[in-house]
Amino acid sequence: MAVAVITALIAIAVGIWLSYQIHWFPVQASTQAKRTDHLYHVLVIATIPIFVLVVSVILYCVWQFRMKPGEELKDGPPIHGNTRLEVFWTALPTVLLLSMVGYSFVVLAENEKKPAHEIQIGVTGQQFFWSFQYPPSVTGGAELNSYELYLPVNETVHFNMRSKDVIHAFWIPAFRLQEDLVPGITTHYRATPDRIGEYPAVCNLLCGVGHSLMRTTVHVVTPAAFHAWIKSQLSASTASTTTGGASG
Ligand SMILES: [Cu+2]
Structure with a gap:
């Protein structure tokens, strides 16, 4: 023993x-x-x-309790119940499971708690790519639609996710967060990136033949770099509309 x-x-x-x-x-x-x-x-x-x-x-x-030679035809002792043991093996898992x-x-x-300040970013999933919508409250100007995801570090972002066709799932492994995008409704999650770098974002629900290509990069940058990026995107989009949108 x-x-x-x-x-x-x-x-x-x-x-x-x-x-x-x-x-x-x-x-x-x-x-x-x-x-x-x-x-x-x-x-x-x-x-x-x-x-x-x-x-x-x-x-x-x-x-x-293995069978020993000569015990082939023997049966075990007739036992019925053991209250103390049964109470123990019911109570212990109950306590363990409830605490976990x-x-x-x-x-x-704690992860879903609304902080005092957060920014809103729209996520649109469609076969087979992602696009992101930055509202005027974030850009300080016109709404920006981009195929790139930039986030300022140490700022909570509330993602508002919509699908244009089938169900997708927006998964950022480095954030440990994922939520489904369901046609007809808007789903959400909050993330507070706290490390500058580039991380993959992946569609994690089989959504068609191009599913494996439905990936993008999350750029977590300093607030200054974030605002510079927004500004460059805004001027690029106004430039392309005033020149007749040559790039389409
Ligand atoms: Cu997908």
């Missing part, structure tokens, strides 16, 4: 150590990503002792 307990404790320790060595996810580029990853790691650590316990009980029973669900709920609520 002592050997079994020590082996189990070593297995738990090795499992938890391994969970720190494995890089589960891409780089964290939003405050939501940090909370989500922390939640994930807590869940992994909570499940390691349970996994070891279950496997230990299985191995012990396989070894202890509770923590997940807190993280979700």
